[in-house]
Amino acid sequence: MRKIGIHELEDIALGASLLGSGGGGDPYVGKLIALGAIKECGPVTLLDPDEVKDDAFVVPIAMMGAPTVLSEKGIGGEEYAVLTDMISRYYNRKIDALMPIEAGGVNSMLPFAAAARLGLPLVDVDGMGRAFPELQMVTFTIAGISATPMALTDEKGNCAIFKTITNKWTEELARAVTMSCGGSVSVILYCVDGKTMKNYGVKRIVTRSEKLGKAIREAKHGRLSPEENFLASCEGYKIFRGKITDIRREVRGAFNFGKAIFEGSGEYKDESAFVEFQNENLVVSVEGEIRATTPDLICLVDAETFIPLPTDALKYGKRVLIVGLQCYAAWRSAKGIELVGPRYFGYNTDYIPVERRVKGEVL
Amino acid sequence: MRKIGIHELEDIALGASLLGSGGGGDPYVGKLIALGAIKECGPVTLLDPDEVKDDAFVVPIAMMGAPTVLSEKGIGGEEYAVLTDMISRYYNRKIDALMPIEAGGVNSMLPFAAAARLGLPLVDVDGMGRAFPELQMVTFTIAGISATPMALTDEKGNCAIFKTITNKWTEELARAVTMSCGGSVSVILYCVDGKTMKNYGVKRIVTRSEKLGKAIREAKHGRLSPEENFLASCEGYKIFRGKITDIRREVRGAFNFGKAIFEGSGEYKDESAFVEFQNENLVVSVEGEIRATTPDLICLVDAETFIPLPTDALKYGKRVLIVGLQCYAAWRSAKGIELVGPRYFGYNTDYIPVERRVKGEVL
Numbered sequence: 185m186r187k188i189g190i191h192e193l194e195d196i197a198l199g200a201s202l203l204g205s206g207g208g209g210d211p212y213v214g215k216l217i218a219l220g221a222i223k224e225c226g227p228v229t230l231l232d233p234d235e236v237k238d239d240a241f242v243v244p245i246a247m248m249g250a251p252t253v254l255s256e257k258g259i260g261g262e263e264y265a266v267l268t269d270m271i272s273r274y275y276n277r278k279i280d281a282l283m284p285i286e287a288g289g290v291n292s293m294l295p296f297a298a299a300a301r302l303g304l305p306l307v308d309v310d311g312m313g314r315a316f317p318e319l320q321m322v323t324f325t326i327a328g329i330s331a332t333p334m335a336l337t338d339e340k341g342n343c344a345i346f347k348t349i350t351n352k353w354t355e356e357l358a359r360a361v362t363m364s365c366g367g368s369v370s371v372i373l374y375c376v377d378g379k380t381m382k383n384y385g386v387k388r389i390v391t392r393s394e395k396l397g398k399a400i401r402e403a404k405h406g407r408l409s410p411e412e413n414f415l416a417s418c419e420g421y422k423i424f425r426g427k428i429t430d431i432r433r434e435v436r437g438a439f440n441f442g443k444a445i446f447e448g449s450g451e452y453k454d455e456s457a458f459v460e461f462q463n464e465n466l467v468v469s470v471e472g473e474i475r476a477t478t479p480d481l482i483c484l485v486d487a488e489t490f491i492p493l494p495t496d497a498l499k500y501g502k503r504v505l506i507v508g509l510q511c512y513a514a515w516r517s518a519k520g521i522e523l524v525g526p527r528y529f530g531y532n533t534d535y536i537p538v539e540r541r542v543k544g545e546v547l
Numbered sequence: 548m549r550k551i552g553i554h555e556l557e558d559i560a561l562g563a564s565l566l567g568s569g570g571g572g573d574p575y576v577g578k579l580i581a582l583g584a585i586k587e588c589g590p591v592t593l594l595d596p597d598e599v600k601d602d603a604f605v606v607p608i609a610m611m612g613a614p615t616v617l618s619e620k621g622i623g624g625e626e627y628a629v630l631t632d633m634i635s636r637y638y639n640r641k642i643d644a645l646m647p648i649e650a651g652g653v654n655s656m657l658p659f660a661a662a663a664r665l666g667l668p669l670v671d672v673d674g675m676g677r678a679f680p681e682l683q684m685v686t687f688t689i690a691g692i693s694a695t696p697m698a699l700t701d702e703k704g705n706c707a708i709f710k711t712i713t714n715k716w717t718e719e720l721a722r723a724v725t726m727s728c729g730g731s732v733s734v735i736l737y738c739v740d741g742k743t744m745k746n747y748g749v750k751r752i753v754t755r756s757e758k759l760g761k762a763i764r765e766a767k768h769g770r771l772s773p774e775e776n777f778l779a780s781c782e783g784y785k786i787f788r789g790k791i792t793d794i795r796r797e798v799r800g801a802f803n804f805g806k807a808i809f810e811g812s813g814e815y816k817d818e819s820a821f822v823e824f825q826n827e828n829l830v831v832s833v834e835g836e837i838r839a840t841t842p843d844l845i846c847l848v849d850a851e852t853f854i855p856l857p858t859d860a861l862k863y864g865k866r867v868l869i870v871g872l873q874c875y876a877a878w879r880s881a882k883g884i885e886l887v888g889p890r891y892f893g894y895n896t897d898y899i900p901v902e903r904r905v906k907g908e909v910l
Contacts, residue, residue, distance in 0.1 A: 342720060343710040353705050360723040 185235055188306075188390075189227040193218055193296065195397030200292030201492040202396045202418065202509075203389075205481045207440075207464035208289015208315025209251020210494050217259055218293040221300035228296050229305040231281060233387045236307055240378035241277045243268065244285035244311065245298045248319065248336070248358060249368035251290045252496075263337050263370040264298040270335040271372050274345055283307040283381065285322060285374055287389040288315030288464075289494075294370070306390075311374060313386035313512035314481050316524060317439055317463040319358060320351035323512065324374045326519045327384040334358060334373035338365035386512045400490045411505065414490045420507040421542045423468055423475045424457040425450055425487060428502045439463055444484075444498050446506070459484065459506065461495045466529050468506055473544070476508040477526040479515035480538040483507045508538035548598055551669075551753075552590040556581055556659065558760030563655030564855040565759045565781070565872075566752075568844045570803075570827035571652015571678025572614020573857050580622055581656040584663035591659050592668040594644060596750045599670055603741035604640045606631065607648035607674065608661045611682065611699070611721060612731035614653045615859075626700050626733040627661040633698040634735050637708055646670040646744065648685060648737055650752040651678030651827075652857075657733070669753075674737060676749035676875035677844050679887060680802055680826040682721060683714035686875065687737045689882045690747040697721060697736035701728035749875045763853045774868065777853045783870035784905045786831055786838045787820040788813055788850060791865045802826055807847075807861050809869070822847065822869065824858050829892050831869055836907070840889040842879070843901040844872035871901035 188196070197215040204211070222228065236242065245264065247254055268279055282302070284295040287310040299306040311322035319331060331354040337343045344361055348354045354373070362369050376385075399417035406413030415422055430445040439462050448455035457470040465482035468475050476482050484493045487503040498504075514520050516537065522528065525535040536545065551559070560578040567574070585591065599605065608627065610617055631642055645665070647658040650673040662669040674685035682694060694717040700706045707724055711717045717736070725732050739747075762780035769776030778785055789809040796805040802825050811818035820833040828845035831838050839845050847856045850866040861867075877883050879900065885891065888898040899908065 340716075341712045342716050344720065345708045347706040349704045353703075356727050357705060357707065357724050360727040361720050364719050364723040 185232065186230050187227040188230050188296065190219060190222055192394060193222065195394045195401065196390060197293060197397065198400055199393030199396030200288055201494070202400065202483050202485070203288035203292070203313070203393060203481065204315045204492065204494060205288060205464045205483055206461055206493070206495040207317060208286060208291060209254065211290050211293050213251070213255040214290035214293030218296035218300070221297040225300040225303070228299040230390060231305045231307050233307055233309045233382050233385065236281060236378040236381065238377065238379040240280040241275070241375065242281050242283055242307060242378055242381045243271060243279050243372050243375050244283045245295045246285045246291045246371050246373070247294055247368055248371045249362045253367035254290065257339055257366060257368055259294070259297070259339060259370065261301070262341070263339060264301055266337045266341070266343060267335045267370055267372045268302060270337075270343060270345060271333070271375060274333050274335070275375065279304060281305045281307050283309050283385070284390070285311045286315050287313060287386070287393055291315070292393060307381065308388050308390045309381055309385035310389045311385060313389050315464055319355040319373070321524050322374060323384050323386060323514050324376065324380070325351050325523060326514055326517065327380070329374065329376065329380060329384065331373045333375070334371060336361060336369050336371045338369045384514070400492075403490050410490070415507065418507070418509065420483070420509050421476075421538055422505070423508050423542060424448065424470050424506040425452050426457060426504065428498055428500055428504060431498050431500065440495060442495060446504065449503070457506065462529060463495070465495065467526065467531055468508070474533060475541050476538040477531065477533065477535060478529060479511040479520065479524045479535070481509035481511060483509060508542060510538060548595065549593055550590040551593050551659065553582060553585055555757060556585065558757045558764065559753060560656055560760065561763055562756030562759030563651055564857070565763065565846050565848070566651035566655070566676070566756060566844065567678045567855065567857060568651060568827045568846055569824050569856070569858040570680065571649060571654060572617065574653050574656050576614070576618040577653035577656030581659035581663070584660040588663040588666070591662040593753060594668045594670050596670055596672045596745050596748065599644060599741040599744065601740065601742040603643040604638070604738065605644050605646055605670060605741055605744045606634060606642050606735050606738050607646050608658045609648045609654045609734050609736070610657055610731055611734045612725045614731075616730035617653065620702055620729060620731055622657070622660070622702060622733060624664070625704070626702060627664055629700045629704070629706060630698045630733055630735045631665060633700075633706060633708060634696070634738060637696050637698070638738065642667060644668045644670050646672050646748070647753070648674045649678050650676060650749070650756055654678070655756060670744065671751050671753045672744055672748035673752045674748060676752055677842075678827055682718040682736070684887050685737060686747050686749060686877050687739065687743070688714050688886060689877055689880065690743070692737065692739065692743060692747070694736045696738070697734060699724060699732050699734045701732045747877070766853050773853070778870065781870070781872065783846070783872055784839070784901055785868070786871050786905060787811065787833050787869040788815050789820065789867065791861055791863055791867060794861050794863065803858060805858060809867065812866070820869065825892060826858070828858070830889065830894055831871070837896060838904050839871040839901040840894065840896065840898060841892060842874040842883065842887045842898070844874060846870045846872060871905060873901060
């Protein structure tokens with residue numbers, strides 16, 4: 185158990201933007217919302233997952249929809265109380281703790297705002313260990329746990345509770361309502377007991393985020409070169425270094441699809457690479473050979489500062505370091521690959537772990 | 548209190564197709580669903596509104612979406628139990644009786660199926676006295692009563708409960724989910740206590756439906772001409788008689804828009820008329836002069852048999868009698884006109900009651 189105040193939040197937000205793998209929304213707006221809540225209501229208690237009792241009622245809080253919309257619409261003061269009241273009433277249970285469901289991107293921050301405002305502790309765990317574009321892409325889905333009953337509310341006070349036959353249906357129905365509510369809503373879903381949270385959640389991901397944030401911030405102060413310091417402390421695999429020569433984007437079905445093309449520099453001189461994304465980066469190829477795919481994390485960071493770049497910050501001429509991070513172990517299971525592997529996103533390739541891809545191992 | 552069996556259902560369905568005013572869906576499919584339930588589970592107890600206690604919990608059941616989709620997807624055996632369980636759990640109350648919310652069209656029949664299957668009585672009341680295209684177009688909205696908490700389920704078992712800030716928002720959100728569920732769902736909404744039902748509902752509309760059905764069926768057996776018998780027993784205003792010379796249709800935003808043009812016959816020889824509709828018939832003009840508008844009922848019936856014609860049965864050459872029926876009194880209030888009057892549907896004309904329009908009174 186420890187307290188998360190304004191200071192700790194900075195590194196967590198920075199690390200969360202790396203875990204976003206290009207998507208999940210820039211944590212910046214989320215950070216402002218969380219900072220506001222902590223300044224007003226005091227620091228948040230972060231519980232280690234093992235400090236939570238097996239029969240505790242643990243409730244993930246997130247936003248659903250377009251993070252860009254969130255930065256215009258904002259979040260009112262009432263949403264989190266409305267959501268927790270709805271869920272408490274539905275289950276007829278008191279909520280013991282909150283948790284983030286998605287540690288990458290803007291959803292890393294909003295649970296801090298909720299925890300501060302509601303005076304509830306937050307558990308150091310999530311259901312992805314990164315960001316993913318669809319609601320069913322959560323480790324709890326691998327375990328057969330339902331996303332529903334799911335509560336949803338907009339900033340105007342419209343509410344819904346869903347109970348669906350599959351998590352894919354939850355995505356379908358909640359997405360439709362989210363669009364009707366103007367593109368962003370607050371949600372509670374995948375409510376679990378403490379035991380399930382500990383068995384299937386990605387433990388200590390908030391602490392990992394904080395370490396990643398620190399790794400970025402302190403890269404220039406280590407004993408190696410800044411790039412070597414950064415890669416060592418984030419346990420990243422170097423995939424490419426170069427500048428963006430082309431970027432194509434397409435908005436389809438409420439997702440940001442696109443492809444960025446890179447021209448190598450330094451040891452990658454005369455080589456080219458591309459990254460394809462659907463909200464998050466999905467595949468990176470160097471000289472026509474795939475070097476990493478989802479669910480491993482493909483992170484594009486500024487080549488000098490190592491600040492992570494969300495896909496909407498990619499521009500012609502930008503100098504970028506492409507780094508691969510190993511995903512959470514459960515994503516590498518057959519069920520995990522089925523849910524978030526390259527074939528789900530339409531790529532005709534098997535999943536091969538990034539640590540093997542970067543060595544050129546293809547089978 | 549009386550029993551509604553297979554025999555009574557026939558006339559009610561026939562009358563409901565007249566109250567549909569061209570929309571609300573052909574009650575035929577609904578009748579088959581209700582007949583199936585009554586054959587399996589026995590007749591339904593129909594309560595007069597005044598037999599219901601003031602503190603009774605009365606729950607309207609309906610389908611939302613496209614009736615044409617309903618006839619392909621059907622309704623499973625479980626929807627009504629799922630819906631009533633959800634609502635009972637939400638309110639923590641036992642349901643005392645069901646009611647139709649829309650007596651015109653297919654929604655006149657489905658509550659009979661639900662009542663038979665659940666062993667609950669049905670109240671002889673509705674919230675429209677006809678059919679209307681949008682969810683907030685209910686007499687209870689005039690009284691400021693919320694459509695929500697609203698329960699919704701599809702035939703696959705996906706469920707939602709909505710609570711919204713206005714009935715217009717209920718329409719918006721529930722419509723989005725209905726489309727995602729494939730275009731038709733079963734719903735409970737506008738749950739009321741007995742007192743509210745008696746104060747604001749359209750009383751004895753099921754019995755009126757049955758009488759209208761009988762009027763159609765027995766038109767040829769009265770002491771006047773069949774047309775005179777029909778008009779007298781349904782208290783209808785004759786607006787036009789002729790054949791369809793053109794019909795235009797457009798599907799926009801999940802609604803059927805269109806316009807039918809008529810060439811007069813008999814006393815209307817050399818005259819022309821048109822009817823415009825959005826699911827239901829909205830306006831009828833004869834020789835360029837409006838003769839009836841929503842919320843009065845504009846009913847197109849076969850000129851020989853008086854069988855009501857839904858808008859999708861209108862075809863070139865069809866011989867039609869156009870009849871106006873007075874709407875429920877509350878629709879003629881300022882609030883009623885605001886909700887369902889001609890201006891709401893985009894017509895730049897005041898509402899003038901059909902009994903004055905047909906006499907040529909325009910102010």
